[in-house]
Amino acid sequence: MRTHKHVFVLLLSTLIFASCSSNDDNPEIINEEELITTVRLTLTDPNGNTVVMDSQDLDGIGPDEPIVNVTGTIMASAQYAGSVQFLNETETPADNITLEILEEDEDHQVFYEIVGASGSTVSYTDLDSNGNPIGININFNSGVSGTDNVLTLTLVHLPNKEAQGVSDGSIANAGGETDAEVSFPYTVSN
Numbered sequence: 001m002r003t004h005k006h007v008f009v010l011l012l013s014t015l016i017f018a019s020c021s022s023n024d025d026n027p028e029i030i031n032e033e034e035l036i037t038t039v040r041l042t043l044t045d046p047n048g049n050t051v052v053m054d055s056q057d058l059d060g061i062g063p064d065e066p067i068v069n070v071t072g073t074i075m076a077s078a079q080y081a082g083s084v085q086f087l088n089e090t091e092t093p094a095d096n097i098t099l100e101i102l103e104e105d106e107d108h109q110v111f112y113e114i115v116g117a118s119g120s121t122v123s124y125t126d127l128d129s130n131g132n133p134i135g136i137n138i139n140f141n142s143g144v145s146g147t148d149n150v151l152t153l154t155l156v157h158l159p160n161k162e163a164q165g166v167s168d169g170s171i172a173n174a175g176g177e178t179d180a181e182v183s184f185p186y187t188v189s190n
Contacts, residue, residue: 034097035060036180038087041153043080043140049073051080053151055182058090066182074188076145081125082138084110086155086180098136101155108179109159110135111171113152117188119143120151122169132161133169145190155180 037060041053051072057064074080088095101108105128112122112135120143124133156176159166163173 034095034100035088035090036086036097036155037089038094039153039180039182040085040087041082041184042085043074043082045075045078045080053184053186055184056089068182068184070184070186074142074186076142076188076190078142080140080142082122082140084136084153102134102136105134106130106132106161107158109133109156109161109166109174111154111156111169111174112138113154113171115150115152116146117143117149118146120149120188124169128161130161132167142188145188147187149186149188150183151186152181152183154178
């Protein structure tokens with residue numbers, strides 16, 4: 001009787017151990033969210049004049065508000081080529097998150113919302129491997145002169161790029177998760 005009991009315990013232990021072993025052939029891929037401390041949008045007109053919109057938040061979701069700067073002058077009725085960069089400046093040297101976004105282009109899209117600026121528009125100039133917009137590179141039309149304008153830039157992870165309006169830049173039906181969102185106040189000058 002004693003031998004049967006030991007065999008049963010040994011068999012049960014083996015069964016439990018085998019059922020708890022991990023499947024190393026298919027390890028789960030964990031894609032950790034990167035820390036984005038800085039969002040920098042650079043706008044360049046055909047004459048080489050540059051406007052830089054910069055938001056830096058070194059404490060992430062901490063208590064300190066981001067430091068937002070806009071340098072340069074946005075001129076009325078001007079067309080600008082734009083490029084946005086996402087950085088983690090808590091690393092030395094700074095980690096360029098933009099490169100990862102471009103590697104995973106199907107999983108990301110940058111949305112631009114303009115409030116208050118009459119005639120200002122943003123259009124996409126880059127596409128992912130499926131022909132959908134990414135938004136790292138844009139065209140920005142400044143519109144007419146005015147103050148109290150705000151450009152809000154939102155980076156979305158796993159948006160539904162096939163949803164209505166998303167390919168045209170509407171965030172309304174995009175879904176997904178917001179990786180970064182910043183608002184830049186700006187003036188359009190004559």
